[in-house]
Amino acid sequence: MPISPDVRTNTSLYLVRHGETDYNRRGIVQGGGIDSSLNETGRRQARQLAERFRSVSFDAVYASTMQRARQTADILAEPHEPIRRAHLEELQEMSWGIYEGAGPSSDRDAELGEIKAEWRQGIFDRTVEGGESILDVRERVIAAMDRVMAEDAGQTVLVVTHGRYLRVLLASVLDEYSLDQMHQLDHSNTCVNRLVHTGDRFEARLLNCTAHLNADSNPDPTPNPATNDT
Numbered sequence: 001m002p003i004s005p006d007v008r009t010n011t012s013l014y015l016v017r018h019g020e021t022d023y024n025r026r027g028i029v030q031g032g033g034i035d036s037s038l039n040e041t042g043r044r045q046a047r048q049l050a051e052r053f054r055s056v057s058f059d060a061v062y063a064s065t066m067q068r069a070r071q072t073a074d075i076l077a078e079p080h081e082p083i084r085r086a087h088l089e090e091l092q093e094m095s096w097g098i099y100e101g102a103g104p105s106s107d108r109d110a111e112l113g114e115i116k117a118e119w120r121q122g123i124f125d126r127t128v129e130g131g132e133s134i135l136d137v138r139e140r141v142i143a144a145m146d147r148v149m150a151e152d153a154g155q156t157v158l159v160v161t162h163g164r165y166l167r168v169l170l171a172s173v174l175d176e177y178s179l180d181q182m183h184q185l186d187h188s189n190t191c192v193n194r195l196v197h198t199g200d201r202f203e204a205r206l207l208n209c210t211a212h213l214n215a216d217s218n219p220d221p222t223p224n225p226a227t228n229d230t
Contacts, residue, residue, distance in 0.1 A: 031096030097131025
């Protein structure tokens with residue numbers, strides 16, 4: 001993925017998914033049109049991650065403008081105040097159009113399954129009715145990453161965003177993945193993905209790590225399976 005500045009110093013990105021919402025718990029599609037808030041589990045997850053991050057020296061915190069991401073970012077930023085913050089619309093979750101607010105059903109699951117099968121075949125311009133295509137999301141990913149890399153080259157940055165968005169982002173910037181493989185990138189609530197940008201490429205140091213949710217765990221374990229999301 002093209003990055004505007006010619007960055008030669010290390011830039012460390014901590015890419016985090018927001019904490020759990022009641023929609024996550026109930027398997028309801030959220031997307032960019034439902035501005036849900038964290039539930040108590042989600043707030044607890046964020047507090048656990050904040051404790052894990054207490055010793056990390058962040059230079060900036062970016063978050064989606066959506067409530068669940070902003071609430072997560074606020075909890076994570078608290079131990080690091082004062083710290084520079086920014087809320088970006090480009091970090092919002094993919095718009096799922098007519099599926100937003102839809103709970104589990106055989107029809108919904110079959111239709112979403114067909115769309116995801118097309119993505120695995122490389123059909124990325126397929127637009128969800130009333131929503132976005134994967135290429136639309138990727139365009140926002142590039143805009144957001146260009147801004148972060150332009151403003152925070154050589155820094156350590158925390159970015160709080162959403163599940164499908166993370167899949168598109170990681171599959172766009174990591175050489176070992178492509179968009180037709182984004183289904184391989186799991187994304188649990190408050191998972192940590194740590195990328196380091198050196199020279200002209202990103203390297204993954206952690207993917208979907210949720211060690212902070214386990215009472216007695218190594219901070220850098222093998223990633224766990226994803227929780228429910230689209």
